Amino acid sequence: MKIQENISLSAYNTFGINKKARFLCEAESREDVLYAFNQSRILNKPLFVLGGGSNILLLEDLDAVVLKINIQGIDSIREDGEQVILKVGAGVVWHDLVRYSIEMGLSGLENLSLIPGTVGAAPMQNIGAYGVEIKSVFDHLEAMEIPSGKLRVFTGKDCRFGYRESIFKNKLKGKYIITHVAFRLNKKHQPNINYGDIRLTLKEMGNAYPSPVNISEAVVKIRQQKLPDPKELGNAGSFFKNPTIPLFDFNQLKNQYPEIPGYPVEDNRVKIPAAWLIDTAGWKGKRCGAIGVHEKQPLVLVNYGGGTGTDILELSGKIQADILGKFGIQLEREVNTISSENLIQL
Ligand SMILES: Cc1cc2nc3c(=O)[nH]c(=O)nc-3n(C[C@H](O)[C@H](O)[C@H](O)COP(=O)(O)OP(=O)(O)OC[C@H]3O[C@@H](n4cnc5c(N)ncnc54)[C@H](O)[C@@H]3O)c2cc1C
Structure with a gap:
């Protein structure tokens, strides 16, 4: 794994704050994460775990090993007549997962369309929008303990999800790196359109019986109208x-x-x-x-x-x-x- 030195983080955080990382490395696998732990020890620098940088405010240069999590992969690991469990790498871009699940004909993530960031950071604050939080589609996650690297599986109960909260923001802050998250998605569509402007937007779009695609499109439309695009602002x-x-x-x-x-x-x-x-x-x-x-x-x-x-x-x-x-x-x-x-x- 390549380690870069003195890198500006302005392209790595959506606020576009120009602070530097003393060291920056991108982990594509669990082995890379272990390697970064080692580097952190050898270089005698602390660690900072980074996803898409869409929920951070950088206050200073980080005299640290910044470890960007880039672990990829979306795999169906279990399935029955009603549900599919998708296990997803922490570095997958959240909206790419939403789009993939919809293309597979699965329902559950459509209300969470266009939230920036990575899959691995999503459980950190139990991301939510338009009446849905990930806790409602969450099955389990896999995380590596810092610094032992020991793998641990967390169920939804273990994660103690709350409104923009989880155990990883509280008791276990800085103790684990999330490497994979598994979601329980439905084969049969159960639309959730009671929140905010979704119903109205769907009506305007002429969708009386909306599919997950329709709901996703409505959410994207509303978000694009209301929220500034970090690429522009x-x-x-x-x-x-x-x-x-x-x-x-x-x-x-x-x-x-x-x-x-x-x-x-x-x-x-x-x-x-x-x-x-x-x-x-x-x-x-x-x-x-x-x-x-x-x-x-x-x-x-x-x-x-x-x-x-x-x-x-x-x-x-x-x-x-x-x-x-x-x-x-x-x-x-x-x-x-x-x-x-x-x-x-x-
Ligand atoms: C325009 C815009 C709209 C948004 N809308 C919403 C919304 O509707 N709902 C919502 O809930 N949020 C929203 N957010 C916030 C943000 O998108 C989410 O919190 C997202 O989950 C952050 O993901 P990230 O990969 O960018 O995390 P980062 O900002 O990189 O990291 C966030 C925190 O998680 C830690 N972390 C990251 N990855 C891991 C990992 N794999 N293991 C352990 N720790 C990790 C980091 O150290 C940091 O403390 C929005 C942000 C923007 C810019």
Whole structure:
């Protein structure tokens, strides 16, 4: 496996932040991952695991071995009359998997069309969109323990999936590298079109009885209209999670802001769209030099070019403080901030 030195990571993160990796290597197999562990020890540099770089904010140069996971392959490993289990390499591009599954006539991933990034990173935050999260199609994953390289299989229960959460972001942070993920997909289509604008878009497209292809096309259309393409404008999708607050607090806020949207979730709590809070606080479209808040989708912070991770982090801090002051709600970041503190020591 080739190791490159002093490489700019600007093409390796969707914010387009120009920070360097002291060493960069791309793993096509588990053997390559073991080799990178070894290099990290020999070079006495910590490790950073990278997928598509679509959910990270680089704050500084990484004096580390950056290990880009490129493990490929999509294999059907089990099948019955109703379902197929696809085992997928962690380096497969997520949307390529979605397209492949649809071409195979399988259903389950269509609502998750066009989410950037790799398959291996998808369980990290239990990616979700348009009413579906991967936990609903997840079968198991295989991961290598750091630094032993020992292989471990995780079931859905082991992963402790939650809203943009899993055990890999919490208790097991920096402890495993995900090498393969297996998904349980349906041969018979069970459309899930109750969320957001999907139904309306399908109607406009003339699809009364939508197939997975139709749903995927509708989702792609909606996403292209709403979200900036990182190839044109640096961003990492939603910068904050949608907060949940107790029903009592929600009702208090509703007295002050009768139009505040909210969706009941478990434990007598209500989920509020962070985009509404940021928009109502007047941040939508605000530009601060090279960075800003997207003009159509206030949940997305953008880099117009030349912005730094620190600039973006500072802006996010100002937004958090303002939302806390105005609504008494603490916004939590969804994007992973990366600095020397997050590197894995072997
Ligand atoms: C325009 C846009 C739209 C988006 N829309 C959505 C959306 O609708 N829903 C959603 O959930 N997300 C969304 N995202 C966020 C992002 O696409 C997902 O979080 C995606 O899963 C990140 O994948 P990645 O490969 O780019 O991960 P990276 O950004 O490379 O890594 C993310 C984290 O996972 C770790 N990691 C990566 N690969 C592995 C591995 N194999 N093993 C162990 N750790 C690993 C990294 O160290 C890092 O901490 C969006 C992003 C953008 C830019």
